[in-house]
Amino acid sequence: MATIKDIAREAQVSISTVSFAINGTGxxxxxxxxxxxxxxxxxxxxxxxxxRGLVTRMTNNICLYVPHPKSNIxxxxxxxxxxxxxxxxxxxxxxxxxxxxxxxxxxxxETDAKIMSLVNKKAIDGILFFNPTHNFxxxxxxxxxxxxxxxxxxxxxxxxxxIVDIDNFDAGYRNTVHLIKLGHKNIGFISPGPxxxxxxxxxxxGYQEALRDHxxxxxxxxxxxxxxxxxxxxxxxxxxxxxxxPPTAVVAGRDIQAVGxxxxxxxxxxxxxxxxxxxxxxxxxxxELHDITSIRTDLYRIGREAAKLLLQAIGRRKERQTQNIIxxxxxxxxxxxxxxxxxx
Amino acid sequence: MATIKDIAREAQVSISTVSFAINGTGxxxxxxxxxxxxxxxxxxxxxxxxxRGLVTRMTNNICLYVPHPKSNIxxxxxxxxxxxxxxxxxxxxxxxxxxxxxxxxxxxxETDAKIMSLVNKKAIDGILFFNPTHNFxxxxxxxxxxxxxxxxxxxxxxxxxxIVDIDNFDAGYRNTVHLIKLGHKNIGFISPGPxxxxxxxxxxxGYQEALRDHxxxxxxxxxxxxxxxxxxxxxxxxxxxxxxxPPTAVVAGRDIQAVGxxxxxxxxxxxxxxxxxxxxxxxxxxxELHDITSIRTDLYRIGREAAKLLLQAIGRRKERQTQNIIxxxxxxxxxxxxxxxxxx
DNA sequence: CTGAAAGCGCTAACAC
DNA sequence: GTGTTAGCGCTTTCAG
Numbered sequence: 001m002a003t004i005k006d007i008a009r010e011a012q013v014s015i016s017t018v019s020f021a022i023n024g025t026g027x028x029x030x031x032x033x034x035x036x037x038x039x040x041x042x043x044x045x046x047x048x049x050x051x052r053g054l055v056t057r058m059t060n061n062i063c064l065y066v067p068h069p070k071s072n073i074x075x076x077x078x079x080x081x082x083x084x085x086x087x088x089x090x091x092x093x094x095x096x097x098x099x100x101x102x103x104x105x106x107x108x109x110e111t112d113a114k115i116m117s118l119v120n121k122k123a124i125d126g127i128l129f130f131n132p133t134h135n136f137x138x139x140x141x142x143x144x145x146x147x148x149x150x151x152x153x154x155x156x157x158x159x160x161x162x163i164v165d166i167d168n169f170d171a172g173y174r175n176t177v178h179l180i181k182l183g184h185k186n187i188g189f190i191s192p193g194p195x196x197x198x199x200x201x202x203x204x205x206g207y208q209e210a211l212r213d214h215x216x217x218x219x220x221x222x223x224x225x226x227x228x229x230x231x232x233x234x235x236x237x238x239x240x241x242x243x244x245x246p247p248t249a250v251v252a253g254r255d256i257q258a259v260g261x262x263x264x265x266x267x268x269x270x271x272x273x274x275x276x277x278x279x280x281x282x283x284x285x286x287x288e289l290h291d292i293t294s295i296r297t298d299l300y301r302i303g304r305e306a307a308k309l310l311l312q313a314i315g316r317r318k319e320r321q322t323q324n325i326i327x328x329x330x331x332x333x334x335x336x337x338x339x340x341x342x343x344x
Numbered sequence: 345m346a347t348i349k350d351i352a353r354e355a356q357v358s359i360s361t362v363s364f365a366i367n368g369t370g371x372x373x374x375x376x377x378x379x380x381x382x383x384x385x386x387x388x389x390x391x392x393x394x395x396r397g398l399v400t401r402m403t404n405n406i407c408l409y410v411p412h413p414k415s416n417i418x419x420x421x422x423x424x425x426x427x428x429x430x431x432x433x434x435x436x437x438x439x440x441x442x443x444x445x446x447x448x449x450x451x452x453x454e455t456d457a458k459i460m461s462l463v464n465k466k467a468i469d470g471i472l473f474f475n476p477t478h479n480f481x482x483x484x485x486x487x488x489x490x491x492x493x494x495x496x497x498x499x500x501x502x503x504x505x506x507i508v509d510i511d512n513f514d515a516g517y518r519n520t521v522h523l524i525k526l527g528h529k530n531i532g533f534i535s536p537g538p539x540x541x542x543x544x545x546x547x548x549x550g551y552q553e554a555l556r557d558h559x560x561x562x563x564x565x566x567x568x569x570x571x572x573x574x575x576x577x578x579x580x581x582x583x584x585x586x587x588x589x590p591p592t593a594v595v596a597g598r599d600i601q602a603v604g605x606x607x608x609x610x611x612x613x614x615x616x617x618x619x620x621x622x623x624x625x626x627x628x629x630x631x632e633l634h635d636i637t638s639i640r641t642d643l644y645r646i647g648r649e650a651a652k653l654l655l656q657a658i659g660r661r662k663e664r665q666t667q668n669i670i671x672x673x674x675x676x677x678x679x680x681x682x683x684x685x686x687x688x
Numbered sequence: 689c690t691g692a693a694a695g696c697g698c699t700a701a702c703a704c
Numbered sequence: 705g706t707g708t709t710a711g712c713g714c715t716t717t718c719a720g
Contacts, residue, residue, distance in 0.1 A: 003713055014691040019715060026716085027689055046464035050397035051713030054696045059394065061405075061445070061467075069427035069434065083413035086446070090413065094450055099467060101405070102430070102446045106438055120390035123405075123443060230633065259633065286633075289574065289603065347697055358707040363699060370700085371705055395697030398712045 002043040010039040022047065053122075062093065062310060063101040063124040065115050067131055070107070085152075088303025089128065096311050098125075112138040119147055126310045128152060148313040150306045154198045160322040162313060164306040166329045168199050171295045172206025174331055175251050175279045178293075180214050182339050184249035184277060187211070190226040190236045192253030192281065200253065203281065207251055226253050233260025237276070241268075249277035249337075255286040255294055258336065262290055273338030283332050293337035301327045346387040354383045366391065397466075406437065406654060407445040407468040409459050411475055414451070429496075432647025433472065440655050442469075456482040463491055470654045472496060492657040494650045498542045504666040506657060508650040510673045512543050515639045516550025518675055519595050519623045522637075524558050526683050528593035528621060531555070534570040534580045536597030536625065544597065547625065551595055570597050577604025581620070585612075593621035593681075599630040599638055602680065606634055617682030627676050637681035645671045 008015040013032060020026030021036040028036070039045075053059050093100060101124055105114050115138055118124050126148035129136070142149055143159060150162040179187050187207075195201045204223075211218050221243055226232035233252055237260070240247050252258040258280040265272050272278055280287060280294040287294035305325050313320065333339065352359040357376060364370030365380045372380075383389075397403050437444060445468055449458050459482055462468050470492035473480075486493055487503060494506040523531050531551075539545045548567075555562050565587055570576035577596055581604070584591050596602035602624040609616050616622055624631060624638040631638035649669050657664065677683065 004715095005713080015714080016692080016716075017690055020690085023715080029689060032689080044464075046461070046466075048398070048713055049465045049467045050394050050401075050403065051696090052715075053394035054392070054398050054698085054713080055715045057394075057696080064446075069430040086413040090448065090450065099462065100446050102408075102444050104434065106434065117390070118443065120388075121393045122390075123393045285600075289630075348699095349697080359698080360700075360708080361706055364706090367699080373705060376705080392697055395712090396699075398697080398714085399699045401712080 002045040004045075004047070006043060007036065007039050007045050010043065011036045057122070058314075059123060059125050060097060061099045061101050061124045062126045062128060062307070062314075063103050063115070063118055064089065064128045064130060066102065066104050068104050068107055082299070084298075084300040085130070085303035088300040088305070089307040090303075092304050092307035092311060098311065112141075116141065119145070126150075126314045128306055128310055148310060150310040150313065152302055152306045154202065162306075162309050162322050162324075164302050164309060164325045164327065166297050166302065166327050168202035169206040169209070171281060171297075171329050172203035172251070173210045174206075175203075175281070175295060176207045176210035177214070178279060178331060178337065178339075179249040179251065179277060180210065180216070182249070182277065182337065184247075185216055186219070186222065186245060186247040186249070187216075188222040188224065188236070188240045188247035188250035190224045190233060190250065190253045190257050192257070193227055194225070203251075203253065222247050226257050228254065228256060230256050230260035230263065233257030233262075234264045235260075237261040237264045237270075241270070241276075247276070249279075252278055252280040252292075255280050255282045255284045255292060258292045258294070259286055259290055262292075262336075272336055277338045278336040279331070280336075287332070287334065291335035293334045294332055295329050296332050297329050298327050346389040348389075348391070350387060351380065351383050351389055354387065355380045401466070402658075403467060403469050404441060405443045405445050405468045406470045406472060406651070406658075407447050407459070407462055408433065408472045408474060410446065410448050412448050412451055426643070428642075428644040429474070429647035432644040432649075433651040434647075436648050436651035436655060442655065456485075460485065463489070470494070470658045472650055472654055492654060494654040494657065496646055496650045498546065506653050506666050506668075508646050508653060508669045508671065510641050510646065510671050512546035513550040513553070515625060515641075515673050516547035516595070517554045518550070519547075519625070519639055520551045520554035521558070522623060522675060522681065522683075523593040523595065523621060524554065524560070526593070526621065526681065528591075529560055530563070530566065530589060530591040530593070531560075532566040532568065532580070532584045532591035532594035534568045534577060534594065534597045534601050536601070537571055538569070547595075547597065566591050570601050572598065572600060574600050574604035574607065577601030577606075578608045579604075581605040581608045581614075585614070585620075591620070593623075596622055596624040596636075599624050599626045599628045599634075599636060602636045602638070603630050603634055606636075606680075616680055621682045622680040623675070624680075631676070631678065635679035637678045638676055639673050640676050641673050642671050 004015050004018050007018045013036065017028060017032065018036055021028045021033045049060065089100060103114050103118060105111060128150055130152045150164060152164050154165050155161060155163060176187060189204060189207045191200045191204055193200045195204060208218055224236035224239060226236055240250065250261065252261060258278050261278055262272060265276065270276060278292060280292050283294040283296035305327065309323055348359050348362050351362045357380065361372060361376065362380055365372045365377045393404065433444060447458050447462060449455060472494055474496045494508060496508050498509050499505060499507060520531060533548060533551045535544045535548055537544045539548060552562055568580035568583060570580055584594065594605065596605060602622050605622055606616060609620065614620060622636060624636050627638040627640035653667060
């Protein structure tokens with residue numbers, strides 16, 4: 001393997017000149033540079049990232065820190081959306097020639113062992129957090145160390161940190177308003193998961209706010225705590241329809257729940273959207289497959305913006321204003337909500 | 345940040361002793377070691393991976409090299425399965441304290457620019473290839489350089505390389521035999537994609553071989569070239585049923601195609617499995633949702649074995665026998681095939 | 689514009 | 705068992 005020394009010798013210059021030529025960090029005469037570049041090409045030379053990293057203290061690696069793959073949360077946004085996010089991240093990091101390291105904690109190990117190890121041993125320059133839960137210890141340590149990171153998804157503490165997120169509150173609000181505009185007053189809500197997950201909590205609050213804004217009283221019997229299984233949508237609808245005054249529309253917390261509702265409806269001769277209108281979140285393949293109106297999350301843009309922001313933060317290590325970027329999402333109207341109207 | 349020098353000074357030993365103590369690469373007196381470890385703990389010292397990498401020529405990073413996220417191929421095996429694979433990889437690399445770098449080529453860039461750059465600049469110690477297409481240039485360069493890598497999925501050349509794969513031929517064979525055993529003789533086959541993708545080609549060959557083994561003549565009208573969209577299953581069934589002698593069973597190339605078939609069947613009053621039996625591949629969420637018999641691919645084991653193999657290869661850089669590990673897959677019987685019999 | 693030289697933090701001979 | 709020392713391949717003052 002050729003080293004910078006070989007290049008210097010072959011090009012008849014010193015190694016510092018070679019370094020200047022490669023990095024543009026010092027003046028080099030055009031012909032000298034040309035000669036150097038030729039030798040580099042000829043010897044197929046590539047600077048060693050370890051050697052470079054040792055002196056620059058940069059690795060050109062960022063870490064995408066995700067929940068454990070086995071976790072349901074990992075597929076929270078529907079699967080193909082993760083691909084979208086990766087694509088967005090990829091585009092941003094490619095521009096600056098950064099690499100992407102993927103990491104998560106093994107269940108049973110310390111909750112932040114992996115990520116702090118990566119930070120401590122200086123294997124990464126920054127972190128992209130993609131973790132819908134907010135209970136997050138390492139954050140504070142990282143803030144203290146001034147280690148660059150960006151949060152994808154809301155983080156409810158008021159620490160000044162970089163965040164890129166969709167507005168789940170807004171999504172819940174718009175889904176609900178959409179139903180209200182269609183004339184519904186009795187509107188059920190299935191939470192996508194425990195309300196202490198911000199995604200779920202925010203959507204629920206958006207739902208409530210929409211009701212308030214339209215002078216509809218929130219009925220606690222119209223709330224059903226769901227999870228990531230079809231069955232939770234199924235039993236939600238079952239439960240709702242047993243009420244004396246059942247809802248005429250439901251905001252499903254996620255597409256798979258909407259599918260469960262569809263299942264129950266079909267088995268029991270209930271018509272969608274005639275008897276019960278449904279809107280959902282995620283706009284996954286399932287929504288498309290079953291003609292379910294659903295909120296589309298632009299994870300591509302989230303990924304791209306978050307990575308861009310992180311690279312900026314890495315670039316200027318000085319104090320800088322933290323940013324809070326909200327990526328808008330839109331509602332994809334399909335059959336299940338009983339309208340082809342556009343919302344608002 | 346504490347360095348090895350600080351530790352040496354505080355522990356009143358030389359830096360080599362510290363190094364020996366940390367890595368176990370030299371004899372250190374128990375009390376000395378204890379003292380050193382205490383200082384390390386106290387100063388929260390972590391060896392710099394760049395410095396270490398510079399001398400050991402190891403990065404402790406491996407690269408999972410995948411198709412572009414936008415590519416359909418990326419979701420070929422169904423999405424949650426990718427998670428399974430990641431989990432498997434994660435378990436293996438955690439044991440040896442390795443990190444996972446995720447990389448793919450941006451469309452439009454050179455087909456192997458990213459991966460060869462990673463190799464050249466010595467940012468990784470080995471590569472896990474996950475790429476269903478076989479048209480793969482960098483392989484030969486890597487072989488020449490003796491750079492460690494493992495292929496997940498078949499590679500049809502006869503180069504001696506490490507491979508971990510499921511037996512798609514076997515899967516196609518077993519799906520077909522399952523239908524034959526149920527009494528079917530006219531069996532359609534929808535390819536999951538172009539036949540030059542080995543996944544598709546192998547499944548198709550398994551299908552053909554099963555027919556041959558049971559003295560059933562292959563009928564080319566029973567072949568339909570599908571893709572990754574529901575519509576291809578839909579039109580496949582439509583096409584098949586228009587034949588003078590339509591098939592009574594179909595091997596769908598992937599779950600989404602089976603769903604498309606179900607859709608067509610439902611719209612046209614065709615009963616599944618009574619009128620047409622269906623088996624498929626992937627065993628994705630869709631298969632579960634729609635009660636489709638499907639072949640389960642154990643991507644968890646593929647990931648785990650592949651990463652393990654790669655780490656072995658990285659460990660002993662000497663000549664070693666390449667391995668060819670086949671991970672068995674099994675068939676998950678559901679309603680769509682018209683049996684609860686176990687195959688074979 | 690170019691070169692000499694001092695490290696970056698660590699490992700691994702080699703000497704004692 | 706422990707210390708000394710020579711690098712690993714590169715960046716970056718600082719002179720000239």
